[in-house]
Amino acid sequence: MADNTNSNEKQLYYRKKHKEEMKHHILTFAMMIAFTLIAFGLVIAEVSALFTIPIILVLAAVQVLFQLYYFMHMNQEGHEMPALMIYSGIFAALLTVLALATIVWW
Amino acid sequence: MSATARKAGFGAALWDYLTTVDHKKIGILYLVAGIFFFILGGLEAMLIRIQLISPNNEFISAQFYNEVLTMHGTTMIFLAAMPLIFALMNAVVPLQIGARDVAFPFVNSLGFWLFFFGGVMLNVSWFVTGAPDAGWTAYAPLSIFSEGHGVDFYAIGLQISGFGTLMGGINFIVTVVNMRAPGMTYMRMPLFTWTAFIASVLILFAFPALTVGLFMLTFDRLFGANFFDPAMGGNAIIWEHLFWIFGHPEVYILILPAFGVFSEVIPTFAKKRLFGYSSMVFATVLIAFLGFMVWAHHMFTVGLGPIANSIFAVATMAIAVPTGIKIFNWLFTLWGGSIRLTSPMVFALGFIPTFTIGGMTGVMLASAAADFQYHDSYFVVAHFHYVIVGGVVLGLFAGIIYWWPKMFGTMLNEKLNHWFFWLFFIGFHLTFFIQHFLGLMGMPRRYWKFLPDQGLDLFNLISTIGAFFMAVGTIVFLYNVIITQVKGVKVSGDPWDARTLEWAIPSPPPFYNFKQEPLVRGLDPLWIEKTEGNGKIQPATPLGDIHMPNNSFVPFMMSLGLFIAGFGVMFQGTYWVLAVIGFGITAGSMLYRSFKDDLGYHVHKEDLEDEKGDGSNG
Ligand code: HEM
Ligand SMILES: [Cu+2]
Numbered sequence: 001m002a003d004n005t006n007s008n009e010k011q012l013y014y015r016k017k018h019k020e021e022m023k024h025h026i027l028t029f030a031m032m033i034a035f036t037l038i039a040f041g042l043v044i045a046e047v048s049a050l051f052t053i054p055i056i057l058v059l060a061a062v063q064v065l066f067q068l069y070y071f072m073h074m075n076q077e078g079h080e081m082p083a084l085m086i087y088s089g090i091f092a093a094l095l096t097v098l099a100l101a102t103i104v105w106w
Numbered sequence: 107m108s109a110t111a112r113k114a115g116f117g118a119a120l121w122d123y124l125t126t127v128d129h130k131k132i133g134i135l136y137l138v139a140g141i142f143f144f145i146l147g148g149l150e151a152m153l154i155r156i157q158l159i160s161p162n163n164e165f166i167s168a169q170f171y172n173e174v175l176t177m178h179g180t181t182m183i184f185l186a187a188m189p190l191i192f193a194l195m196n197a198v199v200p201l202q203i204g205a206r207d208v209a210f211p212f213v214n215s216l217g218f219w220l221f222f223f224g225g226v227m228l229n230v231s232w233f234v235t236g237a238p239d240a241g242w243t244a245y246a247p248l249s250i251f252s253e254g255h256g257v258d259f260y261a262i263g264l265q266i267s268g269f270g271t272l273m274g275g276i277n278f279i280v281t282v283v284n285m286r287a288p289g290m291t292y293m294r295m296p297l298f299t300w301t302a303f304i305a306s307v308l309i310l311f312a313f314p315a316l317t318v319g320l321f322m323l324t325f326d327r328l329f330g331a332n333f334f335d336p337a338m339g340g341n342a343i344i345w346e347h348l349f350w351i352f353g354h355p356e357v358y359i360l361i362l363p364a365f366g367v368f369s370e371v372i373p374t375f376a377k378k379r380l381f382g383y384s385s386m387v388f389a390t391v392l393i394a395f396l397g398f399m400v401w402a403h404h405m406f407t408v409g410l411g412p413i414a415n416s417i418f419a420v421a422t423m424a425i426a427v428p429t430g431i432k433i434f435n436w437l438f439t440l441w442g443g444s445i446r447l448t449s450p451m452v453f454a455l456g457f458i459p460t461f462t463i464g465g466m467t468g469v470m471l472a473s474a475a476a477d478f479q480y481h482d483s484y485f486v487v488a489h490f491h492y493v494i495v496g497g498v499v500l501g502l503f504a505g506i507i508y509w510w511p512k513m514f515g516t517m518l519n520e521k522l523n524h525w526f527f528w529l530f531f532i533g534f535h536l537t538f539f540i541q542h543f544l545g546l547m548g549m550p551r552r553y554w555k556f557l558p559d560q561g562l563d564l565f566n567l568i569s570t571i572g573a574f575f576m577a578v579g580t581i582v583f584l585y586n587v588i589i590t591q592v593k594g595v596k597v598s599g600d601p602w603d604a605r606t607l608e609w610a611i612p613s614p615p616p617f618y619n620f621k622q623e624p625l626v627r628g629l630d631p632l633w634i635e636k637t638e639g640n641g642k643i644q645p646a647t648p649l650g651d652i653h654m655p656n657n658s659f660v661p662f663m664m665s666l667g668l669f670i671a672g673f674g675v676m677f678q679g680t681y682w683v684l685a686v687i688g689f690g691i692t693a694g695s696m697l698y699r700s701f702k703d704d705l706g707y708h709v710h711k712e713d714l715e716d717e718k719g720d721g722s723n724g
Contacts, residue, residue, distance in 0.1 A: 081283050089310070095398060096315070103411070104343055
C-alpha cells in the first residue's frame with residue numbers, strides 16, 4: 001500500500017520513533033528499579049507498617065501500569081480492546097473484594 | 107489434502123469428530139451432548155414431579171430425591187443449557203461475521219472435550235457412592251458435611267467442565283474482536299453475535315469466581331482445609347457469595363444469547379429491520395454490566411443487613427429497565443411487519459409474554475422485605491423456570507430449528523415443530539404457573555414430601571400433568587430430528603429468506619466457510635444485497651489459497667487426563683496412582699502440543715476454482 005511514499009522519509013520517521021520509544025523504555029526501567037529499591041528500603045529502615053504498606057501497594061500498581069503500557073505496548077494504537085477488557089476485569093474484581101470486605105468481614 | 111477429499115465409513119467419521127477443530131463440527135458435538143444431557147435432566151425432572159404427584163408419596167426415597175433434585179438443576183444449567191448455547195455460538199458466530207473459523211480452533215476443541223468429560227464425571231457419581239445431594243447451589247456447611255463422594259464429584263466435575271467453558275468464552279471474545287470480515291464493524295454485527303460476544307465477556311469475568319469457590323470446596327472436603335468452617339475460623343457465607351457472584355452473571359450468560367436468537371428470528375419473519383438496533387446493543391451491554399452487582403439478591407435472608415439488602419434490591423430492579431427496552435424493541439419490530447408464522451417465530455411469540463411474567467416475578471422477588479416471604483418457596487421455583495424454560499429453553503429451540511438447515515442442510519418438519527411448541531408451551535404453563543400459588547400458600551422448595559389436606563394436593567397434581575405434556579413435546583421433537591435426518595432432503599442455502607451473512611453460503615457450508623472474504627455493506631448484509639444488489643454478497647478479496655488448521659487428538663487426551671486424575675484426587679490412598687497417570691497424560695499432551703510444529707495446510711486456489719460457487723463470489 002504505502003510503497004509509493006518516499007522511503008527515506010519513512011526511515012527517518014521510524015528512526016525518530018524508535019529513539020523515542022527507547023528513551024521511554026529506559027526511563028521506565030530506571031524508575032521501576034528505583035521503586036523496588038524504595039520498597040525494600042522502607043522495609044529495611046523499619047518505617048511504620050501503616051505507612052509502608054500503602055506506599056508499596058501504590059508503587060506496585062504503578063509498576064503494573066508501566067509494564068502494561070511501555071513494555072507490553074498498550075500505549076500504542078490498536079490496544080483499545082485489551083485495555084477495555086483489562087479494566088472491566090479489574091472493575092469486576094474490585095467490586096467483589098469491596099463487597100466481601102464490607103459485608104462479610106467488617 | 108484436497109478440498110474435496112471425503113473419508114467414508116463409521117470409524118472414519120467417528121475419528122473425524124474426535125479430532126475435529128472445525129467450528130461447525132464442534133457445534134454439532136455440543137448440540138448432541140447438550141441434547142443428551144437435556145434428556146437426562148428431563149428424566150430427573152420427571153422423577154421429581156412423579157414423587158410430588160400426591161401427598162406422602164413414597165415413589166422414591168428421600169436420599170434419592172435429594173440426589174435427583176441436585177443433579178436435575180446441575181445438569182440442566184451446566185450440561186444442557188450451557189453447551190446448547192455454545193452449540194449455537196459455534197455453528198453461527200463465525201458465519202455471521204464472515205470468518206473461516208474461530209480464532210483458536212484447537213482451544214475450541216479442547217473446550218468441548220473438557221466440558222464433556224466434566225459432564226461424564228458428574229454422572230459417574232450415580233454409580234459410585236451416589237450423586238451429589240446438596241442442591242445445585244451446594245451451600246456450605248451442608249456440602250461440607252454431605253457424606254459419600256457425591257459433592258466431590260460435583261466439585262471436580264464442574265471444575266473440569268468450567269475450564270472448558272472459560273476457554274470457549276475467551277475464544278469467542280478473540281474471534282469477534284479479530285476475525286470480522288471487511289466492512290463488518292461492531293455496529294453492523296447481528297444481534298446474536300453481539301449477545302454471544304457479551305455472554306463470552308461475562309463468562310470470562312464470572313467463571314473465575316466459581317473456579318475459586320470450587321477449589322475451596324474441594325480443599326475443604328478432600329484436604330482438610332477449613333475455608334467454610336466457622337469453628338476453625340472459616341466462614342460459610344463466603345461460598346454463597348462466590349457461588350452467586352458467578353451464579354447471577356451465569357443466568358445472563360444463558361439468557362443473552364437467547365435474546366440474540368429472538369433478535370434474529372423476529373426481523374427475519376416480520377420482514378423488517380430490527381427496531382432500535384443500537385438500543386438493543388446498549389441494553390445488552392447494560393444488562394451485562396448490572397448483572398455483576400446484584401448477586402446478593404439470592405441472599406436477602408442471610409442477614410446482610412438493611413443497607414446491603416437495599417443496595418442490592420435497587421440494583422436488581424434497575425435491570426428491569428434494559429430488559430424492558432428489549433421487550434419493546436421486539437414488539438415494535440413486529441408492529442406493521444408482514445409476519446410469517448414459522449415455528450421459530452411461534453417460539454418467539456410464545457417467549458415474549460412468558461419471559462415478561464418471569465421478569466415481573468423477578469422484580470417482586472427483588473424487593474428484599476417481600477422476599478422474606480417468597481424465599482425458598484415454590485414461588486422461586488416458578489420464577490426461575492419462567493425465565494429459564496420460558497426464556498432460555500424456548501430461545502435455544504427456536505435457534506436450533508432456525509439454524510438447523512445451516513448446520514445439517516435439512517429442514518425439520520414444520521408441522522411437527524408446531525406440535526412440539528404447543529405441547530411444550532401448554533405443558534410448561536400448566537407445570538409452573540400453578541407453582542406460583544403453591545409457593546404463596548407456603549409450600550417450601552426442595553422438600554421430598556408434602557402432607558395431605560393442606561390445599562396443596564390438586565395443584566401438585568396439575569403441575570405433574572403439565573410436566574408430562576412437556577415430556578411428550580420433547581419426544582415429538584426428537585422424533586422430528588430422526589425422521590428429518592433419515593429422509594435427508596436437502597434445502598438451499600437460504601431457506602427462510604433471511605437477512606444475515608450465514609445465509610449467503612450453502613447449507614451446510616463448505617469446511618472453509620467463505621471461498622473469498624465477504625464484503626459487508628451494512629447491517630443485515632444479505633438483505634442489503636437482496637434489495638440493492640444482485641442478491642449475492644460481493645467478495646472483498648481475490649480468490650487465493652486458504653490456510654486451514656490440522657485435526658488433532660490432543661484436546662481429547664488432555665481432557666481425558668484430567669478426568670482420570672479427578673478420580674485419583676477424590677479417592678486418594680492407593681488411587682493416587684490415577685492422579686499420577688491422569689496428570690501425566692495431560693502434561694504429556696501439553697508438552698507434545700508445544701514441541702510439535704503444527705502449521706496446518708493450504709487449500710489451493712486451483713482446487714477452489716473447481717468447486718461449485720459458494721455464493722460469496724457472485
Ligand atoms: C421438563 C421440564 C422441567 C420440569 C418438569 C422441571 C421441574 C423441576 C422441579 C420439580 C424442580 C424442583 C423444585 C424444588 O423442589 O426445589 C426443579 C428445580 C430446578 N430446575 Fe427444573 N424442570 C424442568 C426444566 C428445567 C430446565 C430446562 C432448567 C434449566 C435450564 C431447569 C433448572 C432448574 C433448576 C436450576 C432447579 C433448582 C434445583 C435445585 O434447587 O437444586 N429446569 N425443576
Ligand atoms: Cu440472580
